[in-house]
Amino acid sequence: MKAPFYSSLSSGMRDWKLYRLMLKIRMSEQKIIDIYPSDKIQSPIHLSIGQEAVAAGVCLALKSSDRIYGTYRGHGIYIAKGGDLGKMFSELYGKETGCSRGKGGSMHLSAPEVGLVGCSAIVGSFIPVATGDALAAQMRKDSRVVCSFFGDGAVDEGVFFESVNFAILKNLPIVYVCENNGYAIHSKVLDRHKQPSLARLVSGLGLIGKRHDGNDAPVVFKTMSQAITQARKGKGPVFLEYMTNRWHEHVGPGTDYQESYHSPKDKENNSRNDPIKKMEKILKKRKGFSLRADILKKEIQNEIDQAVNFAEKSPFPSLQSLYHDLYAESR
Ligand SMILES: Cc1ncc(C[n+]2csc(CCOP(=O)(O)OP(=O)(O)O)c2C)c(N)n1
Numbered sequence: 001m002k003a004p005f006y007s008s009l010s011s012g013m014r015d016w017k018l019y020r021l022m023l024k025i026r027m028s029e030q031k032i033i034d035i036y037p038s039d040k041i042q043s044p045i046h047l048s049i050g051q052e053a054v055a056a057g058v059c060l061a062l063k064s065s066d067r068i069y070g071t072y073r074g075h076g077i078y079i080a081k082g083g084d085l086g087k088m089f090s091e092l093y094g095k096e097t098g099c100s101r102g103k104g105g106s107m108h109l110s111a112p113e114v115g116l117v118g119c120s121a122i123v124g125s126f127i128p129v130a131t132g133d134a135l136a137a138q139m140r141k142d143s144r145v146v147c148s149f150f151g152d153g154a155v156d157e158g159v160f161f162e163s164v165n166f167a168i169l170k171n172l173p174i175v176y177v178c179e180n181n182g183y184a185i186h187s188k189v190l191d192r193h194k195q196p197s198l199a200r201l202v203s204g205l206g207l208i209g210k211r212h213d214g215n216d217a218p219v220v221f222k223t224m225s226q227a228i229t230q231a232r233k234g235k236g237p238v239f240l241e242y243m244t245n246r247w248h249e250h251v252g253p254g255t256d257y258q259e260s261y262h263s264p265k266d267k268e269n270n271s272r273n274d275p276i277k278k279m280e281k282i283l284k285k286r287k288g289f290s291l292r293a294d295i296l297k298k299e300i301q302n303e304i305d306q307a308v309n310f311a312e313k314s315p316f317p318s319l320q321s322l323y324h325d326l327y328a329e330s331r
């Protein structure tokens with residue numbers, strides 16, 4: 001029997017790949033923060049700084065033929081699934097060369113060529129679409145797995161329960177990944193659910209639900225790999241709840257720790273649980289870490305600078321293009 005994909009990576013190689021992806025996400029979003037005051041990026045931005053381990057661990061465990069669906073907080077999964085950085089910055093700039101031809105902005109990233117079908121600004125809206133895609137994979141006997149990313153707030157939506165119930169009933173090859181950062185905008189999970197463990201909540205429906213540390217990239221990778229193996233073998237869907245932290249305000253480049261919805265310990269807690277620092281703690285035990293990390297950061301910075309340059313130099317879409325891509329027939 002063919003070995004599962006995840007076991008083909010040595011832990012050393014895996015950890016460096018995870019570190020690289022997390023750094024790329026964080027450094028790209030830091031660049032977005034730097035650019036934002038210039039108003040060159042007019043779309044609202046929802047940053048995933050602090051949540052990088054979920055995107056990196058989940059996407060590294062997937063094959064490029066596996067498909068993912070995300071939310072408006074989508075920079076991390078776009079980068080981790082292998083989306084082109086130039087096209088991402090162009091999209092943020094509203095340029096013709098953007099991944100959604102400049103019409104979607106930060107909240108609607110897509111990279112179907114690497115399996116990111118799309119991201120949606122409507123909470124919970126892609127959960128049924130991802131579930132339908134898993135049904136298509138099953139009916140066509142494709143070996144691919146579908147992964148649906150969403151926040152803890154999406155579990156408040158009726159469509160979440162309708163979708164997972166259908167997936168359990170039909171034994172669909174889908175992994176539901178809930179990035180539980182504790183808040184839906186300013187509202188705490190504890191103020192919205194009597195049962196705050198979302199993994200336990202779904203187990204009542206018959207769905208295997210597990211809660212894990214979402215700030216520990218190797219843990220995310222391993223648990224996601226196990227879930228994928230189960231889904232790919234036709235043993236049905238899995239719900240993974242990854243506990244993580246959003247460092248920035250819900251939308252925008254700033255922080256809002258002074259706002260009353262935050263617990264006074266949030267800032268300190270976030271920095272103690274920094275997923276990148278956690279990964280560095282592991283990698284520092286290996287020889288030559290500092291030199292290799294410095295080279296890596298320079299490589300990533302170079303890639304980001306080139307991507308931004310590409311976006312700056314790209315043209316805006318023509319007025320005529322407002323009439324393109326409105327219907328499937330026009331593609
Ligand atoms: C159907 C719908 N209802 C409400 C909103 C407004 N809204 C935007 S983001 C958000 C919070 C979602 O929180 P969560 O799912 O935990 O994701 P996070 O922002 O924490 O990543 C809400 C209620 C929306 N976009 N769509």
Ligand SMILES: [Mg+2]
Binds near residue numbers: 152179182183
């Ligand atoms: Mg949330």
